[in-house]
Amino acid sequence: MQRIALRYLGLACALSALPLRICATQNEDATASRAPRFLLAMAERSTPVPVDLKRSAVLRRPLSIAFDGAPIKQALAEISRQAGLSLVYADDVLPVEMTVSLRADRITVAAALTDVLLDAGVDVVFTSDGRATLVKRPPGPAVQLGSIAGTVTGGETGTPLVRAVVSVVGTSLTAETDASGRYVIGSVPVGTQRLRARMLGYAPVDTSVVVAEGQESVMNFQLKAQAIELQAVVAVGYGEKRRENLTGAVGSVSSEALEARPITNTMAALQGAMPGLIVQRYSGQPGVEGFNLNLRGVSSVPQDKDKLFDANGGNSPLVLIDGIPGSLDLLNPADIQSIDVLKDAAASIYGARAADGALLVTTKRGTRTAPVFTYSVNSAVTKLTGMMETPNNYQMAVMDNEANIHAGAAPMYTPDLLNRVRAGDPNPIPHPLYAGLGWMLFFTNTDWRKAVFENGFEQKHTLSVSGGGQNSSYYVSAAYADQNGVIRYGNDNNRRYQLRLNYDYDFSRRIRLESRLAVENQDRSDMGGVKSDGVIVETIFGMPNHPIYTENGQHFFAQGGWRNAVAYAKDAATDAFATRGVNTNFKLIVEPLDGLKLNVQSGVNYRSNDNTDIGKSDPLYRWDDSSIVYYSIATPDQNWVDRYTSTTLHRNYVGYAEFSRTFADRHALQLMGGVSHEDDDVDWFQAGRANFSNQDVWGLNLGSTG
The missing domain is CATH 2.170.130.10 (TonB-dependent receptor, plug domain)
Structure with missing residues (x-):
């Protein structure tokens, strides 16, 4: 079907010397029943009312169109694009074979729609939200519109699905479900419509529904979960x-x-x-x-x-x-x-x-759904592995004899002494070689690794909430982690406290703000003056023929320059290492044109350290507790405290532009250019004092510099 605009017919009438007024009257009479009517559907009225074309800014908007045998749907799409008009209709409303031939400059939207929809047998009905719907012209004045409502739930659990999309196939009529899974689609043309419900992670469902004039049709959906593969x-x-x-x-x-x-x-x-x-x-x-x-x-x-x-x-x-x-x-x-x-x-x-x-x-970013809370807990047991085997007292005695023989000396352990070592005789004797120095020879065996090491335990708790609305999303998390070391008695633990807030907000379709805030704290402890690695080394190389305690069990034992790993772990002061961090990150993304993005980002990271190392003097005694043989870690006149504090402030500013365009659906062009600036402020302080007379209070002003 070919059609020429009526204004050209009017021009033909004028050229044939007929009065213009008569020609216009003939056109109006001829097209009164053929042209579409522009109507407004109102909630307070059962029937729509005519639109005042003189007061409608949308219908008076000028267009420039050129159609040469174009399909009617293509013509309507071009008019909608130029007018910025949301025009919806069902597939069976318009005759598919209908074509349009029309060329005009600065023609109004109303005139263009009138020409294009002439003889289509439809009316244009506007709703309060500015949407225009093409409906078949009823025999009477009533407009054939209805609505569809219902719920969308998960098929397995029946849980309401939030933000599921329900649409009328072949139109732009869509709706999203609310927190209860309910949706409503208004201004739906009457007749049989194809309805589709879909949601990410679920298989879409299509069904048919009959829409009656002025009534609400109910259609509920149950979606089944479906694994999907996203583009990586x-x-x-x-x-x-x-x-x-x-x-x-x-x-x-x-x-x-x-x-x-x-x-x-x-x-x-x-x-x-x-x-x-x-x-x-x-x-x-x-x-x-x-x-x-x-x-x-x-x-x-x-x-x-x-x-x-x-x-x-x-x-x-x-x-x-x-x-x-x-x-x-x-x-x-x-x-x-x-x-x-x-x-x-x-x-x-x-x-x-x-x-x-x-x-x-x-x-992680938030999801634009109702709040979702997540709690997780992890725990683990840690063990020392890869440790070399150390000899027991009897093996040590045999190796000692072999070393003496190779050196040309007599074995120190006689058969009787070896038997006493094998039996674990609890009664020591003066050392055969170094009795003059107050040494004792012990027959019992000390397993230093068993005395010092134990299994460590660590746990971590994380609580997060994610959600958002139509224009924003948030992700908030809090975490606590506690790690206990493997040294018995010693305080070699580490605790972490972490908070994070990620918040994104869309000011519009083209302006977006992304903000990140993180607070990270760590409190770590260690054995002062010797550290955990010093305790481990002393444990591995500890003498198996040396007891842990003196004869009466009141003091730690040592002789021959050897230290006592248990004394290290028990009596050492506790070092403290505190780390605090605050990280901020703000990014503004503006898309002034399709394919062009402007990015401005600012990040400020702050970190501080406050460390205290204490070298405490602890005495080690002879077997009979008669005197102190020497001191562990430090002598009384050389005990110390070291303090170290530092702050670091890092600032980062980045601005860059991105342009991307795809040609012929095959060729992609991407351009990027920008500038960045970074700077750091570092401040640190370190001080130490020694010779503390009181080892219960470790203030720097209580020690000396000499």
Whole structure:
């Protein structure tokens, strides 16, 4: 069907010398029953009322159109686009074979719709929200509109699904479910409509519903959970890419890989999780594991020749947390959404500091749903492993005899003495060689490792809540971790307290603010003056023929220059190491044009350390408690206190623009340019005093400098 605009017919009438007024009258009479009516549906009226075309800004808006045999749906889409009008209709409302031929400049929306919809047998009905619906013209004045309502629930549990989308197929009529899973779609053309309900993580469901005039049709949905495969998106330098579009060596670690391990440190979670990423730890002590990361192999000479992968040698990759340089040591693993590792030239955009690769950490974001609370608890038992075997007293005596024989001397342990050692005789004798020095020869055996070591225990509790609304989302988490070391009696523990708030807000479709706030505290303790590693070394090399206590059990025993590991653990003062951190991160994203994004980001990280090391003097006694043989850790005139405090303030400012465009659905163009600025303020103070007369109070002003 071909049609020419009526204004050209009017021009033909004028050229044939007929009066213009008569021609217009003939046109009005001829088209009165063929043109669409513009009506307004009102809640307080049972029937719609005509729209005043002179007062409708939308219908008076000028357009420029050129249709040459275009399908009617294509013509309506172009008119809707230029007018900014939401126009909906069912597939069976318009004749599919109908075409339009119309060229006009500055034609009004009302005139264009009148020309295009002439003889279509439809009316244009506006609702209070500004939406226009094409409905078949009824025989009377009533408008054929109805509504659809119902609920969407999970098929297995019957739980209401929030923010599920229900739409009328073939139209732009959609609605989202509320907190109770209910939806309502108004202004639906009458007749049989195809209805579809869908939600991420569930299989979509289609069904048919009959919409009656002026009535609400009820249709409830039950959706079944369905595993879906999302497009893999990984973080790259100042942006994201789909994995199939990557050309560099980029690896990823998901949150599932981190949460599946009972650990309190993010670096410990990375061990074995990423091919090519070497994670080394030089200690098992809580809080000072000495983790080092290596991504590209040895690239410079380390400060310690025995630690080829030590970060101090310049081989550690750059770590960025939500785009801001940071550290993984105090970051809560439960707050991490993903870690993307840039192994090759992809990291070069960050400059020389990323010469050994980059780790891009993305923390979790909120979901725009009702609040969801999550609580998790992890616990673990730690044990010392890889310890070398140490000889017992009898083995030590045999080796002592063999050493004397090889040196050309007589064996010290006679057969009788060896039998007493084997039997564990509790009665010592003066030492055959060093009795003059007050030494004793003991026949009992001391298992120093059993006396000093025990199993450690660690636990971690995390509570988080995630939710949001139409324009915002939030993620709040709190975590507490407690690690107890493996040294019995000693205070070698580590406690961490972590808080995080991630809040995103959309001011509009083109303006978005992302904010991050994290508070990280760590309180660690150790054995003053000797540290945990000193206790471990003394335990391993402790003499198996030396008892722990003196004869009456009141004091710690020692002789021959050997120390006492249990005395270290029990009597050493407690060192305290407090670390406090506050990290802020704000990012504003503006999209002035489709495909063009402007990003402005500011991050400020604050960290403070307050450390106290105490070297306490503790006496060790002879077997008979007759005198002090020497002191553990320090002599009374050399006991000490060292205090160290520091603060670091790191500021980072980044601004960059991104432009992306896809041509012919096959060729993608991406451009990025920007500028960044960073600076640090570091302040530290260290002081020490010695010769404290009172070992119960360790104030710096109570000691001396000499």
